[in-house]
Amino acid sequence: MQNFHMYAATASGIEALAGRELRDLGYETKVENGRVRFDGTIADAIRTNLWLRTADRIKIIVAEFDARTFDELFEKTKAYPWDQLLPMDARFPVEGRSQKSQLHSVPNVQAIVKKAIVNKLSDVYHRRTRLPETGQLYPLEVAINKDHVLLTLDTTGASLFKRGYRLDKGTAPLKENMAAALIDITTWHPKTMPFLDPTCGSGTLPIEAALIGRNIAPGFNRDFVCESWDWVDAQISKDLRAEADSLADYDAELEIYGSDIDGSMIDISRVNAQEAGVLHDIQFKQVAVADLKLELDDGVIISNPPYGERMSDRESVHKLYRQMGHVFRPMRTSSAYFLTADLEFEEYYGEKATKKRKLYNGALRTDYFQYWAKERSQKFTKGKDS
Structure with a gap:
């Protein structure tokens, strides 16, 4: 089973708590602002989704590199073997974030990453027409901070705070x-x-x-x-x-x-x-x-x-x-x-x-x-x- 670099995304100030939860589950961790890194298989992704009480979501780190131009972003994104993660009919919307970086236009960053992945998959699957994107959802994100690019695949879906039991709520509910x-x-x-x-x-x-x-x-009653x-x-x-x-x-x-x-x-x-x-x-x-x-x-x-x-x-x-x-x-x-x-x-x-x-x-x-x-x-x- 393939091993991935992953991280648990958290709210600011909660990182140390999520890190302790991960260590209690047996993982080696590295705590950073807003996330806790760890390694594991897809089984570990599901396990941590099930058990982490303080995290927001679990993400697979697909690729990580520096990029200061759109050409750089395109080529380094395309270089990854996306077919190992995404089947031909995968739906893969790309969300984006950028701060303190030369590539500061988030819509353009999203479009370039999407185009690079489409080109790579089209080459691998020998598609001359548009990819269908009618299959299962694979939510991707490109986050750039100080010209450092992090491409991730979300394993969670709806945030982990959505346990599934809150049928009704007040005016200012606590997550x-x-x-x-x-x-x-x-x-x-x-x-x-x-x-x-x-x-x-x-x-x-x-x-x-x-x-x-x-x-x-906490994640027992949800998918x-x-x-x-x-x-x-x-x-x-x-x-x-x-x-x-x-x-x-x-x-x-x-x-x-x-x-x-x-x-x-x-x-x-x-x-x-x-x-x-x-x-x-x-x-x-x-x-x-x-x-x-x-x-x-x-x-x-x-x-x-x-x-x-x-x-x-x-x-x-x-x-x-x-x-x-x-x-x-x-x-x-x-x-x-x-x-x-x-x-x-x-x-x-x-x-x-x-x-x-x-x-x-x-x-x-x-x-x-x-x-x-x-x-x-x-x-x-x-x-x-x-």
Whole structure:
């Protein structure tokens, strides 16, 4: 089976988490801005698509070279044996990106790469007429940065944050892989510590916590574009999915809570959790943050509260932050984590964070305010010692 250079694409600030996931799966990695490189076969591409919780997609690096002219770009692209990847009837749209490069016109770059591949395939397949492009999808991308060209083939299709369970969502939903990243940054131990999201919206954080707690592969209930390619044996996916199912812990006892002031969002959360197969693992409740009466010793609280981006919303959002401080600051044995674009969060919460981490929620710069537990209960200490 052919070995490829590949990378896991990630959001900015998440690279190290994806790198750790890949190393836990047994791969050697190289972490770069926005991606983590690793090597593997097409089976490894499917495996990492199945298991990576924080990545956006898995890409095969087809070719890598420097180019400063369109002739250079054309000839070096055409030199690759594209027929090893693309059958005669392949559909291969070419997306493009360019920054800080002499070849800065993205439409022209895309057109040149497309033409080079068409010419190469036409020569190999002895086509005098236009390639049909009626077969399976092979999404290609040409990315140029400082005159360095990266030609890649996407194995994922729809981004990995699309787990397949979110049937409905609120007005500003948190992406599933970002939710998994927020959880990964914390000290949460699923089998020994309770988990709470007090502003759960459509339920993404509690659902991702349940999937982590049960070791359910996040990509188990969806397909990947590479699984339809004619040179990929369908048995590979069947075997990897059977292995993933055998590794899931369906007997684990989890203590996960999700609450929200909006009853309609709680209904949506339950529907999404049911679709994910973890509804029985999460206790959802309609309740305002100010009215929470929850004993949460040795727990982890994660919230992606409203940011108050519009001036008219800021007063109510700041009121919510004050309520959060009033409710959660006294919980000395639990850790609390808040993701918000409002960099004045600490002022309204009433306490300086133990640590802050810059993350990007889509294109929006946010900070992850972390308040670590000041102590642990005797129950937790005894449990860890036993």
